[in-house]
Amino acid sequence: MSNAVAPHGQFLAFVKRECPTCVLVAPVLLQLAEHVELSVVSQDDPTFPRGVAVRDDGDLDLSWRYGIETVPTVIRLENGVEQGRVIGWQREEWQLLTGVSDLGPDLPEWRPGCGSRTVDPHIASELRVRFGRTALRARRVELAPLEDEMEIAFARGWSDGLPVVPPTERRVLDMLQGTTRQPGEVVAVVPPDLVECTVEKVAINAVMAGCKPEYLPVVIAALQAACTDQFNIHGVLATTMPVGPVIIVNGPIRRAIGMNAGMNVFGQGNRANTTIGRALQLAIRNVGGGRPGEVDRATFGNPGKLSFCFAEDEEGSPWSPLSVALGAAPGANTVTLFPGEAPRSIIDQLSRDPESLARSLAVNLRTLHHPKAVLGFDCVLAIGPEHARVFAAAGWDRERLAARLHELLQIPGSELVRGAGGIAEGMPEHFRDATIPKFHPGGLLIVHCGGRAGLFSAMIGGWANGPLGSQPVTREITL
Amino acid sequence: MTTRTTEREPSSGRVLLDPTSERSPALRQRLPRPQSLNGLTVGLLDITKARGDVFLDRIEQRFSAHGATVRRFRKPTFTKPAPTPLRQEIATACGFVLEALAD
Numbered sequence: 001m002s003n004a005v006a007p008h009g010q011f012l013a014f015v016k017r018e019c020p021t022c023v024l025v026a027p028v029l030l031q032l033a034e035h036v037e038l039s040v041v042s043q044d045d046p047t048f049p050r051g052v053a054v055r056d057d058g059d060l061d062l063s064w065r066y067g068i069e070t071v072p073t074v075i076r077l078e079n080g081v082e083q084g085r086v087i088g089w090q091r092e093e094w095q096l097l098t099g100v101s102d103l104g105p106d107l108p109e110w111r112p113g114c115g116s117r118t119v120d121p122h123i124a125s126e127l128r129v130r131f132g133r134t135a136l137r138a139r140r141v142e143l144a145p146l147e148d149e150m151e152i153a154f155a156r157g158w159s160d161g162l163p164v165v166p167p168t169e170r171r172v173l174d175m176l177q178g179t180t181r182q183p184g185e186v187v188a189v190v191p192p193d194l195v196e197c198t199v200e201k202v203a204i205n206a207v208m209a210g211c212k213p214e215y216l217p218v219v220i221a222a223l224q225a226a227c228t229d230q231f232n233i234h235g236v237l238a239t240t241m242p243v244g245p246v247i248i249v250n251g252p253i254r255r256a257i258g259m260n261a262g263m264n265v266f267g268q269g270n271r272a273n274t275t276i277g278r279a280l281q282l283a284i285r286n287v288g289g290g291r292p293g294e295v296d297r298a299t300f301g302n303p304g305k306l307s308f309c310f311a312e313d314e315e316g317s318p319w320s321p322l323s324v325a326l327g328a329a330p331g332a333n334t335v336t337l338f339p340g341e342a343p344r345s346i347i348d349q350l351s352r353d354p355e356s357l358a359r360s361l362a363v364n365l366r367t368l369h370h371p372k373a374v375l376g377f378d379c380v381l382a383i384g385p386e387h388a389r390v391f392a393a394a395g396w397d398r399e400r401l402a403a404r405l406h407e408l409l410q411i412p413g414s415e416l417v418r419g420a421g422g423i424a425e426g427m428p429e430h431f432r433d434a435t436i437p438k439f440h441p442g443g444l445l446i447v448h449c450g451g452r453a454g455l456f457s458a459m460i461g462g463w464a465n466g467p468l469g470s471q472p473v474t475r476e477i478t479l
Numbered sequence: 480m481t482t483r484t485t486e487r488e489p490s491s492g493r494v495l496l497d498p499t500s501e502r503s504p505a506l507r508q509r510l511p512r513p514q515s516l517n518g519l520t521v522g523l524l525d526i527t528k529a530r531g532d533v534f535l536d537r538i539e540q541r542f543s544a545h546g547a548t549v550r551r552f553r554k555p556t557f558t559k560p561a562p563t564p565l566r567q568e569i570a571t572a573c574g575f576v577l578e579a580l581a582d
Contacts, residue, residue: 139497141505149493156507158498167496195500204498286498 010037011098012075014057014068017048019114022072025089026050028104035100043071043117063118064127070113074098088113125173134173135183136200153208158286160278160306164208175203178213179220180479187220188227190288191234192295197223197287202279205286209279209307214257215272217479218335219279222247222309225337225475226280232470236339237290240297241463244305245284246340246380247277248447250323251333253477254311261313263451265382266304266343266458277307302342310449316385317448318392325398325446326474333477338380338445339470340460348387349455354394357387358401361457362408366438368461372416372426374436378443378472380460381405384450387457398446409438440465445472513574516547522573523549526557531579538577 013029015022026049032038033052042048043063046056057063066075066082075085076097086093089111094103117123128134141156143149149166153159165171176183176199183200190197199220206219226233226245236243249259260270268274284290292301314321323334346364351357361381369377383391383401391401413434418426427436443465450456463469497505513519521542523535539549552569554561561569569576 136496139501139505141495141497143491143493143495145491147491149495152495167498169494169496172496193500193502195502200496201498204496208498282498287500289500289502 010039010077012039012041012062012066012077014041014043014063014066014071014073014075014116015048016043016071016114016117017045019071021089021111021113022048024107024111025072025104028089028094028107031103032098032100036098060118060123060127063116064131068116069119071116072113073116121174121177125170125177128173129169134169136169136172137184137198138172138200138204157291158208158282160281160285162306164282165210167204167207171207172200172203175207175211175213175216176200178203178216181220188223190223190227190284191290192237193287193289195287195289197227197283201287202283205282206275206279209282210271210275211279212257212271212275215276215279217477218247218249218253218257218272218276219283221335221475221477222276222280222337223283225335225473226284228473228475230467230471231337231339231473233284233288233290234295236463236470237284237296239463240299242298242300242302242341243339243461243463244302244308245277245280246304246338246460247280247309248322248336248338248380248445249276249309249311249334249477250314250321250328250336251331251477253333254314259311261311261449262316265310265313265449265451266308273309273311274307277304277309280309281305281307304340304342308340312447313385313449316388316452318388319398319446319448322445322447323474326472328474328476334474335477336445336472336474338378338460338472339462340380341462343382343458343460346457346459347455348457351455352390354391354396354401355404357390358404359408362405365405365409365444365459366411368438368459370425372420372423374411374416374427374438375440375443376464377439378445378462378465379439380445380447380462382447382449382458382460384454384456384458385448385452386455388448402444402446405444406437406439406441410435411438516542516545518546518548519574520548520550520572522569522576523551524561524569524576524578525551525553526579527554528557528580535577535579538579 029040029049030051039055040052041055041057041062043057046054070087073085073087074097076083084097086097091103091109095101118127143152150163153164179199181199185199186196187199188197202220202223203216206216225231257272259272290296312322323336324330326336328334346361348357348360351360368379413431413436416427417429417432418424420426523539525531525535542549550572
């Protein structure tokens with residue numbers, strides 16, 4: 001028999017039928033209702049539990065207002081003010097809170113509860129929108145009644161030419177769950193308009209690009225790297241050369257978010273690769289105002305300006321990651337931004353010793369932008385796994401390969417000067433007697449990626465390098 | 480703040496968040512007016528309502544007097560939108576277009 005000791009105040013019990021613990025405590029609720037003023041609030045079924053008065057909370061209004069995260073939750077109120085709550089089934093705690101003893105004598109001492117419907121990810125963001133508890137500050141744009149939501153981005157100039165996911169409040173709130181940063185935090189000042197960009201604006205553009213929330217920290221880091229003076233995204237946009245930001249991701253986050261470092265690594269089909277690169281470009285377009293035909297003056301551009309983002313194949317690599325070669329801590333999650341043109345294939349199916357293969361790579365690298373163009377451009381050299389195996393078998397590390405390529409790419413000035421080879425393009429005449437390297441030391445970024453089959457590598461040329469152009473930038477990804 | 484196309488339009492209830500720097504007004508802007516008609520090609524589209532051609536004849540005279548080249552177009556019927564080839568032809572050939580709505 002239950003024994004009412006000191007019933008006082010009112011009680012609210014939040015339950016849902018779907019929760020086995022709530023079903024377990026249903027008899028206890030009947031027991032309590034005999035002794036105290038109890039309202040049972042049901043989140044999913046107003047007929048549950050039978051035998052007591054139930055307040056239907058199908059719209060989750062009460063549950064939201066009381067901040068319920070777990071059911072069952074019992075709350076004691078006095079004059080409408082909460083005095084205490086117990087979460088899940090805990091006999092002693094329930095008895096202490098309600099002043100009723102001998103509750104549920106046949107039940108176990110303790111059972112954890114289930115998640116409240118208010119914390120269901122899809123419902124939670126809808127509730128935040130409904131109850132106006134969002135910290136979102138972006139201007140709201142209401143669609144006209146006949147306006148197609150897939151057309152609005154084209155009509156308003158928000159699109160890169162492909163359809164975008166409409167950035168609704170719910171989707172943007174979901175996206176913001178991907179970072180611990182506050183929506184109002186300014187993460188970058190975006191050229192060319194030099195606009196302060198908040199996490200919220202990055203999230204809106206990430207939604208439009210098709211990102212999942214877990215990609216957001218990568219997008220933020222990429223935008224921060226792009227907006228540094230060293231990377232100089234303004235110059236990357238404004239140049240007539242065919243380059244755009246290329247994002248290379250290192251660290252455990254690559255696998256955590258399912259990035260592609262293998263087969264078809266520069267191609268289509270992987271959501272993380274494709275949408276992260278696209279989100280960066282959309283943010284530059286929409287927040288920074290960097291649009292083709294305006295500040296973007298590229299003669300040709302390249303298809304990678306829609307999106308060019310990939311991961312290094314660290315697991316299959318004989319070498320340490322690119323990020324470590326560029327100074328990042330081993331194991332750190334990083335983005336490296338490079339101002340790159342479209343990738344170009346280097347085929348060598350016959351070299352089985354490293355010297356032959358290095359020479360093969362060098363003669364191809366020599367042609368970057370123009371066989372007579374030296375020192376002005378950096379390059380990403382992507383070594384495919386079958387080529388990497390040749391170097392690894394001979395004990396060549398990344399540094400040895402880079403050093404040998406540097407030796408092989410020392411070019412006599414007589415081949416570079418204007419008029420040499422019957423070609424007007426070239427270096428001024430006074431370089432004739434000099435020997436000039438194709439790349440500055442460190443101007444060749446060697447990365448390991450690509451499919452396991454194919455004796456190929458690839459090169460991605462940059463645009464003007466150095467302090468007056470762009471320098472590659474590596475930045476740690478902060479969750 | 481929610482922006483609406485006009486105050487009289489009913490609410491669609493569909494709201495998107497602006498991805499831009501918000502330096503431009505939320506309402507779509509008209510294209511800038513040309514400084515001069517000199518050298519421009521003006522398309523005059525007759526939607527085939529009665530006496531629309533009379534109106535456009537007079538407009539053509541006025542535009543020509545200002546140095547514009549005028550090209551005339553005609554919709555097969557005013558009851559339907561202009562066919563795609565006609566729209567594309569106008570967009571390719573003209574700097575701007577004037578549509579005659581008559582009744």
